[in-house]
Amino acid sequence: MTTLLTADGVSRSFDQPVLRDICLELRAGELVTLVGRSGSGKSALLAVLAGFDEPDAGSVTVTGSHGGGPPPWSAMAVLPQSFGLLDELTLEENVASPMLFGGGPVDEAMARAADLLTRLDIGPLARRYPGEVSVGQRQRVALGRAVAGRPKVLLADEPTAHLDHATIQLAVRLLLDFVAEGSACLVATHDPAITTQAHRRLELVDGQIRQ
Numbered sequence: 001m002t003t004l005l006t007a008d009g010v011s012r013s014f015d016q017p018v019l020r021d022i023c024l025e026l027r028a029g030e031l032v033t034l035v036g037r038s039g040s041g042k043s044a045l046l047a048v049l050a051g052f053d054e055p056d057a058g059s060v061t062v063t064g065s066h067g068g069g070p071p072p073w074s075a076m077a078v079l080p081q082s083f084g085l086l087d088e089l090t091l092e093e094n095v096a097s098p099m100l101f102g103g104g105p106v107d108e109a110m111a112r113a114a115d116l117l118t119r120l121d122i123g124p125l126a127r128r129y130p131g132e133v134s135v136g137q138r139q140r141v142a143l144g145r146a147v148a149g150r151p152k153v154l155l156a157d158e159p160t161a162h163l164d165h166a167t168i169q170l171a172v173r174l175l176l177d178f179v180a181e182g183s184a185c186l187v188a189t190h191d192p193a194i195t196t197q198a199h200r201r202l203e204l205v206d207g208q209i210r211q
């Protein structure tokens, strides 16, 4: 399987060491979950993998990315706990935005956005704005947008925290279909509905990864 992301000896300290000599690989076709107690460093690890934060030691390599800083959208998408939706765009425009900003055809982008919103059971809300829908609906929009541009790697921080059981199944199905097309996804989550369906499970304990 093709390796899409490699972390080699990554360490990061704030007041205390949070990540210690972490090595991991994400490969094409994999949905991988990252669990760990609150404060164990899951978000800190995602930030370093995403290039939003610099490790004190070690390196992160992402396929399709060159040089320092966050990789381009075609190589990596990040789904933060705060969603990061654009309030002035409709839900369908938000989902289409990675394709539109990437210079793709508008009709294709809007059709894919409509399909993703339907798969996430919010198709009828496509023309609404983020401020006009519920938190769980916004979370689904953010998930749709994260996969829309078919990035090679998706890093998602608690992407189902606001969803009910049935909707979580839709989200997991979407992520499994996404990786089946040749991408890799790392999900920080406490949700057994995701961890039980993942291809691999990682746990952060005392700043280190357990498989």
Ligand SMILES: Nc1ncnc2c1ncn2[C@@H]1O[C@H](COP(=O)(O)OP(=O)(O)OP(=O)(O)O)[C@@H](O)[C@H]1O
Residues within 6 Å of the ligand: 014, 015, 018, 036, 037, 038, 039, 040, 041, 042, 043, 044, 045
């Ligand atoms: N910018 C920062 N400055 C100082 N300390 C930080 C910073 N970011 C994270 N930390 C600390 O690093 C540790 C790991 O935080 P992190 O947010 O990665 O945990 P987490 O596993 O994602 O937790 P949760 O499950 O509660 O979201 C915590 O002790 C946190 O206080």
